[in-house]
Amino acid sequence: MPDHWQLRWRPLALWRWRRDGEHRQDQGLRVELEDPHGRRTAGEISPLPERHRSGADPLHGGHLRVLQSQLEHSGFTAGRQQLEHWLRHMACRHPCTAFALGSALWNPDQQRHHYGAGPVDEDDAGGRPHGACPWPTVGVLPCGTPALAALERGLACGWRCWKWKIGALPWREEQPLLAALLAMLAPVDGRLRLDANGRLDAADLPHWLDAATDPHVSWLEQPLAPTDPLLEQLLGSPPIPGVQLALDESITHLDHVEELLRTPPVSRPLLVIKPSQLGDPRRLADLLRVWPGRCVISSSFEGRLGQAVVRDLAWLAALGGSPAPGLGATV
Template sequence: MKATYKKYILDFKIPSGTSRGVLTRKETWFLILTDGNRHGIGECGILRSLSADDVPHYEEKLKWVCENIHLEQKSLRNALMEFPSIQFGVEQAFLSLNSKNPFELFPSDFTQKEAPIPINGLIWMGDEAFMLSQLEHKLKEGFKCIKMKIGAIDFETELSILKAIRTNFTPNEIELRVDANGAFSSSDALKKLEQLSTFELHSIEQPIKSKQWDAMAELCQNTPLPIALDEELIGIFSVTEKERLLQTIKPQYIILKPSLVGGYGGCEEWIQIAEKYNIGWWITSALESNIGLNAIAQWTYTLNSTMPQGLGTGSLYTNNFDSPLDVSNGELRYLKAQNWQENLIEELCI
């Protein structure tokens, strides 16, 4: 068996804003396994300035994986503990190599019968007109769950947008989630949560920056609306530390991004601990290409969650790969498209 890797730059169709800045390009890496006529492909989806494995020797670690691909998968996983995106790429690549179809990693009703996964529609930050335009588009597309990035523009403007939504749609008609990406200060976060709670939101993601466990714990204890931890989970590698974090903060939800927390294995550890403490969870992609998104979506379906998941990012790029994934009426489906598999194998593996 031979292992190689390739770097790929994804270009956003339109600049996408968060409280951490505006995204125009996204770097990703593909791990490719070849064994005779069989190929396996896994995406190592790193997010610069956010991923725990955003380190200067990232490519060196990919080279090491290729040189040591003969090791048992468990040994590789342990050696990659501090490289969660590569852990996920290795998981995908081996599943892909050992599957009848290299892009059908988890056969299920999702891949075989077009059973849907409910997802949220994502609204990026920008000026009021831009955000309202996105909202109108998502509603026309049939989304019943909207996630809005907040924290970068004027807070009163963000409140006015939420008010406009709630004036026209009840919580039963549209579920609203907001994501602050750590934009609030610990001193004013509770006041802002109280203002946001008047709009009957489902939850807010990461209201304050990570690594403020005591402040976040106090916020979760006193919050008028549910809090979901996101960035807080990044860089927490051991099961003991994961449990300590959830015991300390006691959030209402956690959000799991396989590329950021160590793939399927890392997510499953978090889920097991969260359920022990009656903490809810859902799965979100981390701006991967359609290859990584496909791998996340198939696995997510097997978890049997009825909550809308964060898997609607496949249409963000001008140069994404062909895929069987299709979004309609606020749901993600796996369609039986033709030729996309052969084209993709040829593009990446040959």
């Protein structure tokens, strides 16, 4: 039996939804760890191309080869220490890889015991407890007029919570569609989350802030680009009555998440967390426990390995009173 840790990786195909509601295929990596006792675990690197930063989480595996060489002659304790050292010092540079390695090191049985989440169905990619559904399904609506037909199909399935991507069309064209969507949701007391993906500008913003006061709008997510000075001004202003703000693309790694939780902006935005893009899921689990109800767990349309971890984290967040997570449901 080898007396060192083994690290391997191989390509992983990922299917994702585009803003227009169609599928696309992206590339990821499956990362496999084997400890000196022969125990094997795995995680996945599944970066979102639109969130990609130069040099971060390269899919050619170069940064993994460096770690692999460091583990080649490490026994159980030394190898584990080397992995933890890598996660502490490299996670901000390679957050998707940190998610994969942290997932592989995270013992699901211990995690569920610690947080009281109950037994898990091995055949359920979601990894949630038997017979439990702590959150309603959150549907994803396509941009523009196709959203109306998608909402109608989802309502027929009993769904009552939706995310709609805005900013694809001029606000004068989208807000009549918003009025129609809200009119469909009102009779069933449904909820709509408006996600701008940072596409709004100073001229658009007042119109969408006004729209976000509707009682059936849960929040306005990432209204401005992370680099827009107006966003900092908006977050530093007192909360707007009836408007809940949320951040997504502004969040790049778990250090930033912890900073926002410790010292939140005056407006106290919700944090929409994509675990597979931000780092070690074990650290995120601790943040969810210390600051309950502040984070919304969201999928990035991961593969099966990533989905299981994201859904476990969504369950932990739900235990702390977080809003229903966005896990990529669509019709």
